Amino acid sequence: xxxxxxxxxxxxxxxxxxxxxxxxxxxxxxxxxxxxxxxxxxxxxxxxxxxxxxxxxxxxxxxxxxxxxxxxxxxxxxxxxxxxxxxxxxxxxxxxxxxxxxxxxxxxxxxxxxxxxxxxxxxxxxxxxxxxxxxxxxxxxxxxxxxxxxxxxxxxxxxxxxxxxxxxxxxxxxxxxxxxxxxxxxxxxxxxxxxxxxxxxxxxxxxxxxxxxxxxxxxxxxxxxxxxxxxxxxxxxxxxxxxxxxxxxxxxxxxxxxxxxxxxxxxxxxxxxxxxxxxxxxxxxxxxxxxxxxxxxxxxxxxxxxxxxxxxxxxxxxxxxxxxxxxxxxxxxxxxxxxxxxxxxxxxxxxxxxxxxxxxxxxxxxxxxxxxxxxx
Amino acid sequence: xxxxxxxxxxxxxxxxxxxxxxxxxxxxxxxxxxxxxxxxxxxxxxxxxxxxxxxxxxxxxxxxxxxxxxxxxxxxxxxxxxxxxxxxxxxxxxxxxxxxxxxxxxxxxxxxxxxxxxxxxxxxxxxxxxxxxxxxxxxxxxxxxxxxxxxxxxxxxxxxxxxxxxxxxxxxxxxxxxxxxxxxxxxxxxxxxxxxxxxxxxxxxxxxxxxxxxxxxxxxxxxxxxxxxxxxxxxxxxxxxxxxxxxxxxxxxxxxxxxxxxxxxxxxxxxxxxxxxxxxxxxxxxxxxxxxxxxxxxxxxxxxxxxxxxxxxxxxxxxxxxxxxxxxxxxxxxxxxxxxxxxxxxxxxxxxxxxxxxxxxxxxxxxxxxxxxxxx
Numbered sequence: 001x002x003x004x005x006x007x008x009x010x011x012x013x014x015x016x017x018x019x020x021x022x023x024x025x026x027x028x029x030x031x032x033x034x035x036x037x038x039x040x041x042x043x044x045x046x047x048x049x050x051x052x053x054x055x056x057x058x059x060x061x062x063x064x065x066x067x068x069x070x071x072x073x074x075x076x077x078x079x080x081x082x083x084x085x086x087x088x089x090x091x092x093x094x095x096x097x098x099x100x101x102x103x104x105x106x107x108x109x110x111x112x113x114x115x116x117x118x119x120x121x122x123x124x125x126x127x128x129x130x131x132x133x134x135x136x137x138x139x140x141x142x143x144x145x146x147x148x149x150x151x152x153x154x155x156x157x158x159x160x161x162x163x164x165x166x167x168x169x170x171x172x173x174x175x176x177x178x179x180x181x182x183x184x185x186x187x188x189x190x191x192x193x194x195x196x197x198x199x200x201x202x203x204x205x206x207x208x209x210x211x212x213x214x215x216x217x218x219x220x221x222x223x224x225x226x227x228x229x230x231x232x233x234x235x236x237x238x239x240x241x242x243x244x245x246x247x248x249x250x251x252x253x254x255x256x257x258x259x260x261x262x263x264x265x266x267x268x269x270x271x272x273x274x275x276x277x278x279x280x281x282x283x284x285x286x287x288x289x290x291x292x293x294x295x296x297x298x299x300x301x302x303x304x305x306x307x308x309x310x311x312x313x314x315x316x317x318x319x320x321x322x323x324x325x326x327x328x329x330x331x332x333x334x335x336x337x338x339x340x341x342x343x344x345x346x347x348x349x350x351x352x353x354x355x356x357x358x359x360x361x362x363x364x365x366x367x368x369x370x371x372x373x374x375x376x
Numbered sequence: 377x378x379x380x381x382x383x384x385x386x387x388x389x390x391x392x393x394x395x396x397x398x399x400x401x402x403x404x405x406x407x408x409x410x411x412x413x414x415x416x417x418x419x420x421x422x423x424x425x426x427x428x429x430x431x432x433x434x435x436x437x438x439x440x441x442x443x444x445x446x447x448x449x450x451x452x453x454x455x456x457x458x459x460x461x462x463x464x465x466x467x468x469x470x471x472x473x474x475x476x477x478x479x480x481x482x483x484x485x486x487x488x489x490x491x492x493x494x495x496x497x498x499x500x501x502x503x504x505x506x507x508x509x510x511x512x513x514x515x516x517x518x519x520x521x522x523x524x525x526x527x528x529x530x531x532x533x534x535x536x537x538x539x540x541x542x543x544x545x546x547x548x549x550x551x552x553x554x555x556x557x558x559x560x561x562x563x564x565x566x567x568x569x570x571x572x573x574x575x576x577x578x579x580x581x582x583x584x585x586x587x588x589x590x591x592x593x594x595x596x597x598x599x600x601x602x603x604x605x606x607x608x609x610x611x612x613x614x615x616x617x618x619x620x621x622x623x624x625x626x627x628x629x630x631x632x633x634x635x636x637x638x639x640x641x642x643x644x645x646x647x648x649x650x651x652x653x654x655x656x657x658x659x660x661x662x663x664x665x666x667x668x669x670x671x672x673x674x675x676x677x678x679x680x681x682x683x684x685x686x687x688x689x690x691x692x693x694x695x696x697x698x699x700x701x702x703x704x705x706x707x708x709x710x711x712x713x714x715x716x717x718x719x720x721x722x723x724x725x726x727x728x729x730x731x732x733x734x735x736x737x738x739x740x741x742x743x744x745x746x747x748x749x750x751x752x
Binding site: 034035036037038039040042043044047048051052076077079080081082083084086087088090091092093094095096097140142143144145146169170171173174175176177209210211212213215233236237238240241244257258259260261262263264265268269270291296297298299327350351354355 | 410411412413414415416418419420423424427428452453455456457458459460462463464466467468469470471472473516518519520521522545546547549550551552585586587588589609612613614616617620633634635636637638639640641644645646667672673674675703726727730731
């Protein structure tokens with residue numbers, strides 16, 4: 001027992017919903033075998049059973065046919081492979097029923113290998129030149145369909161208003177209306193020009209999500225154009241792409257949650273705070289966008305708080321990452337959100353800035369309100 | 377109107393489940409805007425609205441608060457970018473509620489650009505030397521935790537028994553017990569040796585799912601070792617990896633559904649036959665593994681039939697791909713499944729071969745049964 005405890009294991013908490021007559025202990029055991037050897041217990045040698053098969057640590061009733069189980073795995077199964085991490089914790093059992101991945105306890109060596117954010121909150125603050133205790137502001141460059149010139153003009157207006165980070169809408173990739181290279185060069189130039197005019201320090205983060213063969217090339221092109229960060233949708237291109245891009249091109253990573261909602265089922269899936277707050281963070285995201293409560297999407301206030309906590313909380317040597325609530329935040333309500341979420345937040349304001357006549361003026365007034373509120 | 381019809385659009389059918397008081401037409405319109413411009417209708421110029429915003433083509437009641445809507449998109453938004461395809465059809469709306477992606481009508485130019493399977497059913501049959509009208513047999517190499525030597529021995533036993541394709545369990549990546557290079561070289565050698573002994577034509581498909589930087593290298597290493605195909609889990613590494621590996625290394629692709637179950641919610645998600653039967657196929661999978669009805673997983677018989685139909689059905693110039701039902705198929709029942717699914721199927725038999733004393737003998741008897749049944 002003491003020898004076992006010396007080996008740190010990846011401990012995964014699942015909330016099980018049992019169908020009529022389904023035994024929670026058998027269901028937990030099934031996870032332990034399905035996610036490792038994919039064989040019934042009788043066909044696994046004692047040696048492999050001891051080393052590789054998951055261990056059911058606890059099974060506790062939660063009432064209402066629900067149970068909480070902790071299954072632990074040898075973290076060596078993962079190595080430093082993020083695809084395999086996702087596969088181990090939810091791959092095959094995604095195709096079963098009544099299994100919610102609710103929590104992960106991370107062994108230190110695994111965290112050390114995965115690395116997490118390269119910049120993190122402090123690094124991004126430094127990059128954005130925001131030492132004062134205020135949240136950062138992020139604007140969305142949109143819509144798809146505009147020319148590179150028109151998008152650059154919007155970038156200029158937002159940057160002149162003092163928006164810290166202007167990010168591409170995640171649907172802007174390499175379409176004909178604004179091809180990647182042209183868009184990135186013009187938008188970055190527009191932001192640089194605005195910074196010169198205002199003495200500010202705004203940044204443009206282009207979306208590099210795309211074909212495997214193009215992603216690194218695009219991030220490198222962005223870096224050469226002067227961008228210090230990029231946007232990527234990890235679930236569209238694999239979690240591993242986050243760290244791969246960060247390492248290859250030395251850029252900060254803002255992660256977009258596209259496709260994540262597929263997993264947000266209450267009874268079967270991955271809890272949003274685990275997927276966006278932990279898996280996206282350990283993969284190396286410096287900032288993670290999520291759909292804020294009360295906007296166009298469906299997360300609860302408690303879930304948003306939990307995502308913030310997981311992104312910013314202590315996690316051994318892994319740096320904290322910025323939560324980026326978005327998806328319909330009203331600029332007028334940002335002060336309220338600062339009270340709720342605190343200053344280590346990036347507020348993503350899209351439509352509600354575009355709804356105002358003068359984008360620069362709207363951005364400027366928003367920044368002033370944020371500054372006043374953060375000082376107060 | 378006539379001009380519109382000449383432009384082929386990507387037509388996506390969603391099944392909407394409306395909450396109390398929710399208007400299905402407004403819900404369909406919301407999809408059209410959310411998936412393209414991410415702005416309210418009032419803030420989009422007429423030009424962008426006409427070119428880029430999705431068009432709600434139809435909204436029809438299905439009863440029980442459900443509606444069927446077709447939203448069409450300009451296929452130029454996708455280009456040849458599979459990440460963007462997934463983003464367009466389900467990215468942001470994954471985070472809403474009551475939206476099931478039920479069907480896709482593919483414009484020919486888009487299919488031409490995406491390409492689909494490089495080998496397809498005919499190519500894989502040719503590769504496996506199976507001209508006779510019988511299904512192919514696939515065995516799973518397992519479990520994780522065995523040494524490369526022990527895995528190679530199992531490969532040899534399965535190949536000697538005439539299994540057409542021995543594929544890695546999808547949890548075998550590059551772990552210490554059987555590092556990738558060592559495993560692939562020994563397993564491929566074992567299969568080559570078995571072929572020499574029997575005059576057969578078995579193949580070994582190693583799992584190359586892994587870090588972006590390693591995947592192509594592993595596939596290339598596999599090809600050099602003599603492998604003609606590989607296993608990949610597209611949802612762990614991005615759909616685009618499928619075609620990228622096929623093109624870079626000239627290997628056939630067997631796709632594994634790991635993580636896919638996250639989307640298989642009846643009211644909100646992506647229908648399994650669309651995800652595994654269409655998206656995996658257009659991405660370039662030559663064969664697609666899915667969890668067969670009656671095994672360890674939860675798909676219905678009708679869904680399995682639908683997956684088979686989508687993988688094999690006509691789709692302009694896109695080659696048909698092999699359905700690979702697995703996940704607990706009993707070797708003894710394979711003849712029944714041949715009656716149901718037809719001969720253009722690869723049956724993946726894992727645990728039920730391992731349950732027998734002599735693997736080679738079990739495989740041989742299975743192949744004989746399949747041959748007898750296919751002739752009959």
